[in-house]
Amino acid sequence: MTGVLLLVSCGKREAKDFVDALPAIFPDYTEVTVPHTIAPLNFGVTGATHVQAYIRNNKGKELLAEADEYLCIDPTEWHELLEDGTHLEVEVSVWDDAHPDGATYRPFGIHISSDDIDPNVTYRLIPPGYEGWQEMGIYERNMSNYEVKTLVDNANDRNGCMNCHTPCQGDGNTYVYHLRGEQGATIVHHDGTDDRIDLRALTQGRHGSHPAWHPSQRWIAFSSNDTKQIFYARSKDKIEAFDLWSDLFIYDVKNKRALLDERFTDSLHWESYPCFSPDGRWLYFSTARAVHMPEQACELHYDLVRVPFDAETGQLGATVDTLYSTSQRGGTALIPRVSPDGRYLLYTVAEYGAFNLYHKEADLEMIRIATPQSEAEGMEMSTPKGAIDGLVDCSAINSDDAESYHAWSSNGRWMLFSSKRTDGRYTRLFIAHWDGERWGKPFMLPQQDVKLDIMLMMAYNVAEFRK
Amino acid sequence: MRKGKVHKVKKGLAWHVSPRKLTLCLYALFVLFYVLVVGTRYGAIFRMIEANSWTDEPLWHLCRYPYLGALLYALPMALVGLTLCLFKLRKYAPCTLLVPLCLAYYFAPHLRTEEGGYRLFSTEMEQERQVCNYILLADDKQWEELLETLRKDGNLDTPLGLRYALLAEGALGRLPDALFRYPVHSPDDLLFRGDRSAVSCQFNRQFYENLGVYDEAFHQAMEYGVKQKEGCCLGTLRHLTDYALANGDWKVAEKYLTILADAWLQGSFIEERRATLARVREQMQQAEATCDSTQLLPLRGESFVGLYPLRSEMVRLAYYQEGDAQKTLDYLLCIALLEKNLDTFYKILTQFPNYHQRMLPRNYQEALDILQSQGTAWRDAMQGSYAFYYYNVAIPNGNNDIQMSSLN
Numbered sequence: 088m089t090g091v092l093l094l095v096s097c098g099k100r101e102a103k104d105f106v107d108a109l110p111a112i113f114p115d116y117t118e119v120t121v122p123h124t125i126a127p128l129n130f131g132v133t134g135a136t137h138v139q140a141y142i143r144n145n146k147g148k149e150l151l152a153e154a155d156e157y158l159c160i161d162p163t164e165w166h167e168l169l170e171d172g173t174h175l176e177v178e179v180s181v182w183d184d185a186h187p188d189g190a191t192y193r194p195f196g197i198h199i200s201s202d203d204i205d206p207n208v209t210y211r212l213i214p215p216g217y218e219g220w221q222e223m224g225i226y227e228r229n230m231s232n233y234e235v236k237t238l239v240d241n242a243n244d245r246n247g248c249m250n251c252h253t254p255c256q257g258d259g260n261t262y263v264y265h266l267r268g269e270q271g272a273t274i275v276h277h278d279g280t281d282d283r284i285d286l287r288a289l290t291q292g293r294h295g296s297h298p299a300w301h302p303s304q305r306w307i308a309f310s311s312n313d314t315k316q317i318f319y320a321r322s323k324d325k326i327e328a329f330d331l332w333s334d335l336f337i338y339d340v341k342n343k344r345a346l347l348d349e350r351f352t353d354s355l356h357w358e359s360y361p362c363f364s365p366d367g368r369w370l371y372f373s374t375a376r377a378v379h380m381p382e383q384a385c386e387l388h389y390d391l392v393r394v395p396f397d398a399e400t401g402q403l404g405a406t407v408d409t410l411y412s413t414s415q416r417g418g419t420a421l422i423p424r425v426s427p428d429g430r431y432l433l434y435t436v437a438e439y440g441a442f443n444l445y446h447k448e449a450d451l452e453m454i455r456i457a458t459p460q461s462e463a464e465g466m467e468m469s470t471p472k473g474a475i476d477g478l479v480d481c482s483a484i485n486s487d488d489a490e491s492y493h494a495w496s497s498n499g500r501w502m503l504f505s506s507k508r509t510d511g512r513y514t515r516l517f518i519a520h521w522d523g524e525r526w527g528k529p530f531m532l533p534q535q536d537v538k539l540d541i542m543l544m545m546a547y548n549v550a551e552f553r554k
Numbered sequence: 555m556r557k558g559k560v561h562k563v564k565k566g567l568a569w570h571v572s573p574r575k576l577t578l579c580l581y582a583l584f585v586l587f588y589v590l591v592v593g594t595r596y597g598a599i600f601r602m603i604e605a606n607s608w609t610d611e612p613l614w615h616l617c618r619y620p621y622l623g624a625l626l627y628a629l630p631m632a633l634v635g636l637t638l639c640l641f642k643l644r645k646y647a648p649c650t651l652l653v654p655l656c657l658a659y660y661f662a663p664h665l666r667t668e669e670g671g672y673r674l675f676s677t678e679m680e681q682e683r684q685v686c687n688y689i690l691l692a693d694d695k696q697w698e699e700l701l702e703t704l705r706k707d708g709n710l711d712t713p714l715g716l717r718y719a720l721l722a723e724g725a726l727g728r729l730p731d732a733l734f735r736y737p738v739h740s741p742d743d744l745l746f747r748g749d750r751s752a753v754s755c756q757f758n759r760q761f762y763e764n765l766g767v768y769d770e771a772f773h774q775a776m777e778y779g780v781k782q783k784e785g786c787c788l789g790t791l792r793h794l795t796d797y798a799l800a801n802g803d804w805k806v807a808e809k810y811l812t813i814l815a816d817a818w819l820q821g822s823f824i825e826e827r828r829a830t831l832a833r834v835r836e837q838m839q840q841a842e843a844t845c846d847s848t849q850l851l852p853l854r855g856e857s858f859v860g861l862y863p864l865r866s867e868m869v870r871l872a873y874y875q876e877g878d879a880q881k882t883l884d885y886l887l888c889i890a891l892l893e894k895n896l897d898t899f900y901k902i903l904t905q906f907p908n909y910h911q912r913m914l915p916r917n918y919q920e921a922l923d924i925l926q927s928q929g930t931a932w933r934d935a936m937q938g939s940y941a942f943y944y945y946n947v948a949i950p951n952g953n954n955d956i957q958m959s960s961l962n
Binding site: 214215320322323511538542544 | 812
């Protein structure tokens, strides 16, 4: 006998019907690809009176989970299945109003990847995009289990706001975040100490947003944005967020000074969402011709560009390469993120604007910016302006709703992103596998109690991997 | 004379006060107090629970379980019953202990002020009750009763009372006639602009709901919910569900219904809305499949709320609103009147067809009369119209006779 039956079917019920379709489970874990260390993918069927699932791996190990509505899979048994196998088959039976005697659905697969994933994710929880808040915090979640710990919250000051918690390439000991309000400051945690930085004093009144660490940990690129939001009266998109202006500057962690480049602080162009390449030689960001907001909101289109960066002096180079040209391709391209191997550039595209998370049509897009051949020749691949030759198929990770803020895992095999696909309003975290050629179907960050993601009236925001 | 009795002679009447009678009197007083003060207040408390706006209360969580809350509020009465039983059994000592217990039960949790002091008969709670009552009446669309209550409470000249009165008049379609019966001074009297307090959010929600601007009603409800110390209350969740359904956002409505299903006593609401949700989902899926733009909201609308001055916002709303924009138009015209901008008033009145061939409300008619009396601007604007002819062209005497004669 090759397989070991982990759980004898003592509580097993026999469903009378068979439905030749995939079960309507929440979250949708059908045919997803998961890391071998992920916590149990608990799921359920809303409105069911009983749900039963046989989960078996390709080595014959099996477990049975059952519940009234939402399953809570035993973690020990689950991890045993994942350790042994490369593939899971899940057979779900559901008892509900449509099938009072139960119906067994067509089994679906879950693919187990041997690629490692960073063990934690950090994220902020905030009300979904309107003006006020009471509770706000930045949290760290362990993905192998369900442990969540609070990194910082506003328990002592309900009006306090904190945002943009950004670790340096997933390093949990080097990070930056902002505290807003009268006592606000930018906190740079580096070498075991917290530095409270008043960026306004260093940058002629600019505050910092969207920080990006240089891999050397000496530099942080910030954009400075004057962000507003307005509300539609009758629309599928509910909010339009925009900047009245935005600039770019570099902060020197070592000497506690800010470097401003006149080209990227003028009023004719707006710059946002900086990101260093993993080798530290380039600074990527989005830039747009300034328009009068909000009247010309539809005419706000951000290109994706990069400039050389000198890690010795913190100076930006003379040439500006355009990687996504809106004059040729239309739309707006935001939040560039270079894969750790330096080969791919991932970003979000929408029709217009500076905040794609509020646009239903916003999707993730990826282009190849270097090939093994160009790397061997020691050259960056030359990407013609607006070219889409290197466009990678991202249909597997996109949905009808907004996909936005995204982050690579440290080995470049996983990508964490936020999406509003579950209900159109509250962002939830999804993780997709990149095998070097194509994207796997993403899975929603699993919860011990499946209902948590339904009951939670907060949105996940600015999520990053953390080692 | 029996031992233990106290004899008092006052104006010829003898009072026999025994410990038994003294205790009885104390309890009678307590029951009277409880019935009069707590009992009447209980109505207020229940209204506040219903309105779900009562979150400073230490027993705030009872908002989620109103009947449990009612039970706990009735507990002092049960204690009184218990003490009466003990009293009958002549157990006076425990009876005497229960008196402060009853009093403490009532006073301790409910009379604490935010400053840490204690209040006995403050007006704060009464004001809170009144506000909750207005919110509930407006939610129930009991506009006449709302107006009557505002009058009785003497709140027609308070900022909130005035706005509720104007909202009720607007909902009843009487705003153009009734506007100047109230102490109005500017368009700002119609709603709360730039005020994000919880009460303002509640009012603004009802204001935009009344105009059929459900996205903004949703926004205001969400703001109100977020401001609650203990999180979004059930009342807010019900509003969010309704506005989401009104806009066809069935996915998020389903989320809220699932949350509501975890609370008590939401059964009938959930059942009704689930039926609506099923209908809306089918409609939306069909409309999306057939790309039926009449059923679907635009991806991004043409007008914003809260961005422009109120008149400008109302113009956009009236222009882009689907179906009957009568209420929005009336607000727009009333805003023009409040701004004393009669040229704009006239342009709006003639641009929208709503008042073509209809008798004008009194204030509109008066505004036209003033315009007419002002002359030039109005004359320029009205040239070629019947109104111009009617108000400005004098008919020569005997003209009809001449015409008639020639015809013969």
